[in-house]
Amino acid sequence: MVANAVALLNPERGSGGIISEVALQSNPTEAAPLVGLCHPLREAGIISQGPHGSYSHLGPMEYAFDLSVDIGMPVYAMRSGKVLNLEDRFPDTGGGEENLHKFNYVLIEHTNEYRSAYLHLEQGFQARIGIKLGDRVQAGQLISYSGNSGWSTGPHLRIEIHYAAPKGSFGQTAPFQIDRICGSGVIALAQVERRLANRQTKWLNSVLAHLVRQC
Template sequence: MSKRVSFQHSRRPSLSRVRGAVVAAGLGTSMVLGAGAAFAAGPAGVPGTASLVDSAAAESVAVQAAAQGKAAKAAAAERAAAEKAAAKKAAGWETPVNRYVLSASFGSDGSRWAHKHSGQDFAVPVGTRVEAAHGGTVVKAGPNGGGDGPAYGNAVVIKHANGLYSQYAHLSRIDVRIGETVKTGEKIALSGNTGNSSGPHLHFEIRRTADYGSAVNPVSFLHKEGVRV
């Protein structure tokens, strides 16, 4: 007599049921979070997922590249402006001191001068930095007005390419020597109170020659050169 052998169904869920549960879970996620979130979290290999990620990454890189390019252009423009300003400063004129109070003016009368005042006085404390008002070559430097007389005290005279000369007097210290080439804005001395002076100041002249007696109005000259005094 043959025996019947019965087989019980396994308690393990079938593969089709597992797949069905996964699909159901995916649909549930889609309903709660939205199709975009479920799609992004979907299994690998789903068409379109990789392309969306790549597109977002490419867009981020493009934004960063644009920002860096804009910053680079701004930096280049700033450098160009600084170079242009430096070139203009080197080619132009400036006041011999930066912070000052105008005192005795060109052509003024006074007991301290044999004739009318030959320059513009800039009232500044002793030891103030004195700069070359324009590039040129030092032709006078020393006591006794650099050769123009004791009334000027310590003085410097610079010859410029346009044929004019600038003079700086009553100095406490001279930092250049005859024959030296200087640039616009270069330190040439410290202001003082030497010579025939009633108080600390810088006496500044623009001359047609290197010698006393050939001065022109320095403020008017600087105004023509675009310098605000």
């Protein structure tokens, strides 16, 4: 773990500027989640629902994260791999359970039979980016844009790491942790957490100030 922590602050780079990736371990747990994953929004967004969220992160989706963010924010691959499946035909209207299966997404296959999923994406991202089935992507590469498709109460990005499932479908999610920002340098998780915490504190302070003025 010490070596990995150093690598976050002083990333090794190959001849093409590609960030060296740590191997994804077998049998991750909540105490020892998967690491070596890039922030899909490069710090944008605030966690609106985390693992075991009572609204929708149950059963196979128990380790998902929802990041509240405006429509049209760039979404980047959390890890290098191959585009296994994608969907791009549903509008960004949000809605209830009737739209459960009407969401746009990208599913990327990685090593050790893990897959990363990016859901509720903006309609039309495939033509804008040119991404297609079978493409090889690098960690930190632009793969889509955030949206509001499917069963959604507002614009956000859902991210998941799955165990492999048949025919490019969604499998059981695995516990994971975002520990780097790729594409414009690599930043330690602690820095990301501090910046997100500062943003949430400022937002809470503004809400409290508004409530005080109403009293």
